[in-house]
Amino acid sequence: MRRETQNILLVLLGGALLKIGLNGSYLNYVKPSFQWLVVGTGSVMVLLAVLAIVRDLRRHAAGAAETHEHGHGRSTWMLLLPVLAIFLIAPPALGSDSVNRNDGRSVAQGERKTGGAKFDPLPPGDVVPITMTDFVTRSAWDDANTLNDRTVRMTGFIVRDKTSTMMARLVMGCCAADATPVRVRLDGDPRAAALPVDSWVEVTGRIQPGTATEANSYTPALTVSDLRPVPAPAEPYE
Known part of the structure; x- marks a missing residue:
């Protein structure tokens, strides 16, 4: 998986956790006392992604040689689908x-x-x-x-x-x-x-x-x- 894809996944998954943690829909999945864990985990994931993006930009600006990784393509981007599903359409509570x-x-x-x-x-x-x-x-x-x-x-x-x-x-x-x-x-x-x-x-x-x-x-x-x-x-x- 390319580094850029990893960073996008971290941003989206962290953003999804922040969204459900702050808008109250986390209650569909965990107890109220777990809110700080959901928000904290989402914040850490977004922060890690931002730090990785900044680091990669600095390396690129300094003329560092790019490392070409293999095995990416449509299958890699398919990993984004469940993350987008959580971000855009939060599953309801069990019924x-x-x-x-x-x-x-x-x-x-x-x-x-x-x-x-x-x-x-x-x-x-x-x-x-x-x-x-x-x-x-x-x-x-x-x-x-x-x-x-x-x-x-x-x-x-x-x-x-x-x-x-x-x-x-x-x-x-x-x-x-x-x-x-x-x-x-x-x-x-x-x-x-x-x-x-x-x-x-x-x-x-x-x-x-x-x-x-x-x-x-x-x-x-x-x-x-x-x-x-x-x-x-x-x-x-x-």
């Missing part, structure tokens, strides 16, 4: 396809085998805002059944399997590659079945006690009292 490909895995599965757990009481109020992770883990592990007879509000995206409509979120350990889904089956509102997959919704309702079992990968059912479409959140993962 329903990733949930359906997880073979029923859930964040609640591994822990339930160790027995129940104690959770803090839910805050007072007619409607309790709650994350899907908290809702699903309480449904699977909470021996005190703190969700029973409480109305909750959650946000997620629509997912479907062969028999039901669900709402889901992906829980990220460090990056999108290790994301694990949490799912809630939506019952009682026909509007859920009419929504396209991957559309984001805010749902209010009550748990159906005893519906989160090992057989269904600890996917609780929610009797929906209200449902409304919402924009995708800035942080799509929990």
Whole structure:
């Protein structure tokens, strides 16, 4: 690969990292705490490319003999395509396809085998805002059944399997590659079945006690009292 091509690749890849790190789209791939790594890596790559370009220009101006490297051509420039794809069209966050490909895995599965757990009481109020992770883990592990007879509000995206409509979120350990889904089956509102997959919704309702079992990968059912479409959140993962 020619040195000029290497420098262009460094500039574009570093610029792509800076772009997604500064405009917030890095949240589609890594946790918020990783922003400084994305921005820092992009800055270093751009700086290295600039230093290399300046060095080459100085050598050329001084009359240094050029070294002709072989093996460049169309195949070399093809390496720019994935970089340009990241720079121009940032891939979206994972969605329903990733949930359906997880073979029923859930964040609640591994822990339930160790027995129940104690959770803090839910805050007072007619409607309790709650994350899907908290809702699903309480449904699977909470021996005190703190969700029973409480109305909750959650946000997620629509997912479907062969028999039901669900709402889901992906829980990220460090990056999108290790994301694990949490799912809630939506019952009682026909509007859920009419929504396209991957559309984001805010749902209010009550748990159906005893519906989160090992057989269904600890996917609780929610009797929906209200449902409304919402924009995708800035942080799509929990």
